Amino acid sequence: MNNLPCKKYETLLAAQAFGDLNSAEEHKLRAHLAECRDCRNFLMATEMALGKLGAPQRPEMPEHFWGGYWHRLAQRLEQEAAGAPTADSVFVRLREWLREKWVAQPLFMPLARTAGILALLVCGVIIGHYWWPANRNEQPTLVSTVPPTIPVAQTRAEQWLERSKILLIGMANEDLSGATQPDFSHQRQVSRTLLTEARTLNHELDPAANRQLLQLMSQLELILLQIANLEAEHDLSAVELVRDGIARDGLLLKINIAELAQQAQPRPVAPQKSKRQSSEIL
Amino acid sequence: MANDEKELIRRLQAGETSAFRELVENHKRALFNLAYDLLGNAQDAEDISQEAFIKVYHSIGDFRGDARLGSWMYRIVVNLCLNRRRKKAWSEMELRESFEDDATHAPTPTSDHEANPEKTTEAEMIRQHLRRALDLLSPQQKTIFVLRHDDDLPLAEISKILKISEGTVKSQLFRALRKLQEELAFYKADFVA
Ligand SMILES: [Zn+2]
Numbered sequence: 001m002n003n004l005p006c007k008k009y010e011t012l013l014a015a016q017a018f019g020d021l022n023s024a025e026e027h028k029l030r031a032h033l034a035e036c037r038d039c040r041n042f043l044m045a046t047e048m049a050l051g052k053l054g055a056p057q058r059p060e061m062p063e064h065f066w067g068g069y070w071h072r073l074a075q076r077l078e079q080e081a082a083g084a085p086t087a088d089s090v091f092v093r094l095r096e097w098l099r100e101k102w103v104a105q106p107l108f109m110p111l112a113r114t115a116g117i118l119a120l121l122v123c124g125v126i127i128g129h130y131w132w133p134a135n136r137n138e139q140p141t142l143v144s145t146v147p148p149t150i151p152v153a154q155t156r157a158e159q160w161l162e163r164s165k166i167l168l169i170g171m172a173n174e175d176l177s178g179a180t181q182p183d184f185s186h187q188r189q190v191s192r193t194l195l196t197e198a199r200t201l202n203h204e205l206d207p208a209a210n211r212q213l214l215q216l217m218s219q220l221e222l223i224l225l226q227i228a229n230l231e232a233e234h235d236l237s238a239v240e241l242v243r244d245g246i247a248r249d250g251l252l253l254k255i256n257i258a259e260l261a262q263q264a265q266p267r268p269v270a271p272q273k274s275k276r277q278s279s280e281i282l
Numbered sequence: 283m284a285n286d287e288k289e290l291i292r293r294l295q296a297g298e299t300s301a302f303r304e305l306v307e308n309h310k311r312a313l314f315n316l317a318y319d320l321l322g323n324a325q326d327a328e329d330i331s332q333e334a335f336i337k338v339y340h341s342i343g344d345f346r347g348d349a350r351l352g353s354w355m356y357r358i359v360v361n362l363c364l365n366r367r368r369k370k371a372w373s374e375m376e377l378r379e380s381f382e383d384d385a386t387h388a389p390t391p392t393s394d395h396e397a398n399p400e401k402t403t404e405a406e407m408i409r410q411h412l413r414r415a416l417d418l419l420s421p422q423q424k425t426i427f428v429l430r431h432d433d434d435l436p437l438a439e440i441s442k443i444l445k446i447s448e449g450t451v452k453s454q455l456f457r458a459l460r461k462l463q464e465e466l467a468f469y470k471a472d473f474v475a
Pocket residue numbers: 005006009032036037038039040
């Protein structure tokens with residue numbers, strides 16, 4: 001690491017990095033740079049870092065996502081006006097309620113926290129079983145682990161991959177030519193559940209140790225989002241798009257490879273503080 | 283403020299649905315992108331951008347026109363994202379504590395365990411590492427960095443959106459840059475060679 005640049009020039013250096021200096025400031029900084037190696041080094045290193053970082057990579061959402069955006073928003077407004085609760089909001093409300101309890105009663109926090117986590121876990125199991133009845137036999141049952149423990153992120157990531165795979169295989173093999181229109185409401189629901197879980201996993205998995213897994217997950221999330229946004233029925237062109245996406249990105253193969261790699265890994269026990277991890281790895 | 287925008291605000295405040303739809307169609311991509319840049323997840327980005335539109339819908343009556351409509355909506359998205367991050371940080375902390383009670387440190391996975399030799403190039407690996415390093419910044423620093431670097435907003439606009447001085451914007455940008463440099467220093471051996 002280089003020496004720190006001069007304190008007095010910090011804001012000028014930051015502004016220079018983004019081309020935000022007026023001519024007087026630029027003049028002042030240039031005069032200083034001529035005689036200060038540390039500030040010069042800072043600017044060079046900044047340029048390199050910004051170059052490596054590059055432009056933001058945003059997902060290219062398919063046209064039907066944007067086409068349906070207004071419709072989904074209008075639906076949300078309607079639901080809100082009608083005060084209709086969604087599965088999500090029940091969950092969120094439960095969590096908010098638990099948080100209020102814990103914050104309000106610090107004395108009982110450890111007990112309440114444990115009880116809260118158990119309650120959430122039980123809810124999760126019930127919701128999971130309700131939403132995923134077809135593959136119940138293939139899931140490691142959380143219920144059977146007594147006393148209940150929350151599986152570490154790594155294990156949950158494996159389960160997540162497996163469930164995504166089953167969903168994708170189902171989507172890829174659904175017969176679209178039949179007389180009856182297929183109904184994707186179950187798949188949509190499962191996709192939503194998987195997306196919600198992915199959000200948590202994204203934050204729990206150590207990024208340095210799971211770079212490729214996280215990359216695969218973010219690819220899968222895009223497909224899951226497409227599935228979650230399918231119209232309930234009669235949305236065959238969108239289903240074709242999903243299938244194209246699965247095939248184009250070789251997602252099933254990637255999941256298989258990732259699963260093999262996961263199985264070969266030593267089990268991490270707890271989520272790691274990412275900073276020290278990354279320095280050790282890199 | 284441009285006349286078109288004044289007229290749109292007038293129609294919004296009069297409760298015209300067509301005006302609201304126009305607003306949504308014109309700004310949905312920008313708000314989605316901003317939320318995506320801040321949260322890194324498409325589902326959250328859709329959720330937050332829609333929540334922002336709903337907020338606009340409900341509070342357009344209070345909009346006084348002292349900022350551009352776009353800045354005002356950006357501000358709403360930023361606040362929603364910061365709230366969501368706070369909530370997430372909170373629930374992560376709770377889960378982490380419960381893990382750490384009986385945690386024994388697992389062997390550190392080495393890069394050999396990094397699964398398949400897929401074609402993640404080194405540049406791409408560094409890029410992803412730096413992107414994730416942005417999450418180690420304070421929420422305000424990350425927001426400022428994203429608004430300036432990813433969304434290319436001028437400093438003055440960022441200072442309005444976050445209601446902080448331009449000086450603070452610059453000094454937070456400086457810290458964000460320092461952080462990125464620190465992370466990049468891990469790769470120094472590679473890029474010096
Ligand atoms: Zn200097």
